[in-house]
Amino acid sequence: MLPGLNIDTNALRIPSTVVDDQVRIQRLVRAFQEFGHQVANTNPLDLPGKAPPPPELLLDFYGFTEYDLDREFALGPQVLPSFKTTTRQYMTLREILTTCKSIYCGSIGAEYSHLATNEERSWIRERIESPEPYQFPAEEKKRILDRLVWSTNFDKFLAAKFPNAKRFGLEGVESQLPAVKAVIDASAEYGVRNIIFPCCHRGKLNVLSNVTRKPNELIFNEFLGELKSRHGIPGDVKYHLGMNYERETPSGKKVNISILPNPSHLEAQNPVAQDMARAVQQQNEEDRASTMVFNSHTDAAFSGQGFIYETLGLSALKSYETGGTIHLVVNNQVGFTIDPDSARTSSNVSDIVKTIGAPVFHVNTDDVEAVVFVCKLTAGYCAKFAKDCLIDMICYRKNGYNEMD
Template identity: 40%
Template sequence: MSQDDNPKSMQALWRSSPLAGANAAYLEALYERYLRDPGLVAAHWRDYFDSLPRVNGTETDVPHSDIRREFRNLARRRPPGAAERPAEAISLDHELKQVRVLQLINAYRFRGHQLAELDPLGLTKNPEIPELTLAHHGLSEADLNLRFQTGSLTGPGEATLAEILDTLERTYCHHIGVEYMHITNTEEKRWIQQRLESTRATPDFDADARRRLLYKLSAAEGLEHYLHAKYVGQKRFSLEGGESLIPLLDHLVQRAGEHGAKEIVLGMAHRGRLNVLVNVLSKTPRELFQEFEGRNHSRERTGDVKYHQGFSSDVQTAGGPVHLALAFNPSHLEIVNPVVEGSVRARQERRNDRHGQQVLPVLIHGDAAFAGQGVVMETLNMSQTRGFSTKGTVHIVINNQIGFTTSTLKDARSTLYCTDVAKMVNAPILHVNGDDPEMVLFATRIALDYRMTFKKDVVIDLVCYRRHG
């Protein structure tokens, strides 16, 4: 045996010196780089690692850092006292996909509203959202029949990926799109998740509720058709295209009465005001027609145009009578907002209503005005202050997708939605297709219940269209 082949010779020790125990960390890092890409290491090290025995004689080794990280994750997830799972039961690939499924669920909660079918006319094309695709999360159609834990998704604790996807798309991408993940309070987010995901955002109203809905829709449409035919050319700021506002307000009043509300103060601009006066506040059509014909001789007449007029009445609900007051409004579209809030605050103090259970403010906006007029932001900014809070306002945007001087959204605003300003006060925003009246009532119920539970502002974005002027 030559001196070089002697294990204890200087040459043999020199050749094996890089493998000394003191270099363990360096060798481990070098081996990790080799496993991820053999081209990242020097040729002599690549040849050395290639010569190492295979795992189980055939399999290629995997990076040890991935294995260590996965065991740390398993240790965190394992409940105290749980028995150790045998090594053969652990599937690293499935566990990694499990994490990606939970990320996919969260992505739908954040951005599912962008794929919702909100435009009744189908003119707005939804963008492609990579975060809502399987490929973005390292998943594929081959995984659709695999079962995964559903995490915080309301429903069964385990389901196939196909079932999870169906739940997410029906909940967040149908005729309602909900923005709520910007809210900083976890309890509020969990509350909204439960209300949406437990029902798959699918309305389930009984026959009586559907009949009342049809009655209110028919009344709203019938009045508009009559005014259009009878008083041709007269300004009336038609609600046609957004008739769902009437059953929305009717349901809001009835639901508020069940919550114990005694008064509701409304503020709105011109669009739909005549219809609201007749079909929500019960102003008689006779009075309205006399105003069109110039034959209204009431002593209380202010001389203002009919679509600026206020009104008040009492409406019967399951919880007792509710007094409705519609504030007078000048031509400035949103200036009535702080007036309504001040009126509500005074009524709450008169009733000693410290929690806002008895008096409710409701503000109805246009889409261009809500995004474009500064008084909206100023009023929102005071909504939670001690001196001006009214314990939450229900905002309804009649979003007919056209501003007074704009025909394209590119000229109307710089935000994705006209309601984005409401995010400044952590208000949830429910975008709903106005041509799905049952979904409109579903959104209304969630919005009012949220306001009565958390005493905060909430926004319903009623996406509709404008048929006449």
């Protein structure tokens, strides 16, 4: 009894079974947040021989059975808070399970549980734990389709006219161009005015043509070998060349894009890009956030070359940091001719960025809307926290397994 009040405190106690059940539900949701990416539908090839799901994602791990599927549990801070409304405060176990699978095991596999601060984790969780995380208006869907058409037609033309030349086409990763443009457009909305863009071989000609508007006649003449350097001797190969261009976004923002010229081992350009961004920032100390690095890679190079780890190691040092880099990994699932299982020890190509506490978003390249959503999300994260983040765009090489298409 409460002193002075005729109230039985035992009647106010929540039964221990209810508390225990709610804790088990919280653990289940947390397991999807942490391990859901391992079974997400992010591989467009959907190859056989998948590993079984982690036991933490199974109901019996928490003592639930199929008879519990229609029991209701309270929504709250640790259980899908974005789905709680004034008219809906409970969901059945079946609904919770379906929702968690939709969020964490669909076309996007998010890894953010390893982040150091609750602010970062909550920021990401609020944006992906949503009933409709990426419902684009019709105008934006048309823009995405338009970008797909431009990029695919460019590659089709090159394939028809120069079938025996190296061109590193986008067949199998057609959403790369919409991804690049989405990062640029979203970053501009957060105040970015200068983007240093070290670009990987795959899709670079497409990026030069459709992002920085390099005249197509120049690109085609490079295929024909008709262009000479100013010294009268053959110049570099066409996919090693760079470009500077001021691009206007759909909202009218203007962004200066610098695509770097690169050597054959492309990751060597990464520290150069960081130094370039740092130099621009030091010349504009009052608006450092207006300059960023957007770095594209391919999977085998990203997990295998020392330039990656060395450059990542400088990302948070006061004398070297540039306010966060967005890494876009074009995950071909093959390194020239080698399978991923024989190319690296880590489970994912992206595991190396966990050493600097960067979030990772694995995404199925065949779901272009999911790709665009993730690109916008990473642009927001980079602007908010001034830290690196990574997009693992899982794709394939449709026309060949090495450098030829």
